[in-house]
Amino acid sequence: MHWIPYQFLAGLLDNVFSHFRPLIAGLRNPSVRIERNVILKGRMAHLRLGRRVVIQSGTVIHAGGMAWCEFAGSVSIGDDSVLSPNCVLYGAGPGGIRIGERFDCGPAVGIFASRTDYRSRSAHVFKEVVIGNDVVVFANAVIGPGVTIGDRAVIAAGAVVLDDVPSGAMVGGVPARILRTDVD
Template sequence: MATTKQEDIRQGLKGNPRLKRFLDYLIMNQRDARPRWYIRLLAPLYQHRGRGSKIYRSVRMDTPPYRKFSLGRRSVVESFCCINNAVGDVIIGDNTRIGIHNTIIGPVTIGNHVNLAQGITVTALNHNFQDISKKIDEQGISTKPIVISDDVWIGANAVILPGVTIGRHVVVAAGAVVTNDIPDHVVVGGVPAKIIKQL
């Protein structure tokens, strides 16, 4: 129900770009590309945090209220992570651990019993660059949702790129760069990641 209301508001703002720009100015610090301090103070009112979950104090929570952030029961976001839902919802399931120094940029859905080791980047965002007559930072961005299914272990310093779906009971080796969908019950590794073992 709340999601439907949020979507209705988003659609309404699309029809009024001037109001959208004004609200975006009030909510987001454009230079720092993060919510303004007074919005961050209100975060506990609009973020969903499941019972027994924990977000360490050093985590950078770039979670404006116009997108969804949900952390499941008994899940943990460890120190020095950056969670950003400014361009897409970030949904994290139950009993999931987001390791030290991870960066997650939505739209991303992470399942239950997922373990992300250290230094992982999960980004559904790309900068547009095709028009050579414009600077890259003038061309906007595009997003493709990422889905990490239940019971996945991702090794340190792996990178998960836009549009990828990772199946159930998958191991992603340390340092892998995942550019394509991964089926259930495999180990993948390399750059780009390829199946190296069936489970």
């Protein structure tokens, strides 16, 4: 009989259960709407969804709890927030992702609290991502580890956000830079 390493088995089970977790999340909070083909990875105890959150089809949310992320991580999404189709939220590792209320997230947005350490390639870098209230992120934007986005900020389509964004600012570009400071 061959021995199956714990990490392999845990990963396999997580992949199987990730398709059932949206049903469990919906039952825990009936005001949340989770569309089909949403994948919730990691421990459900590390995922907090506010009231009336909408998560559209094809979105992947990783709330940590695996060996590669030091069994840590979390994703918290505030009330009345919308994640459009095909978004990826990786809250794996110490810190995780905290999103405020009334977050409006366009399609195919990536928000990452972790990344591969490209210098060593054998480790990860973990830094918390914090997004304030009433933030709008347009399609295909990427928000990297360690970024804080202030209330009422706007992130342009395709922006790569690697630095903090002040409240009421609009940023865009690769890497993102401030385009306006008065979007209130």
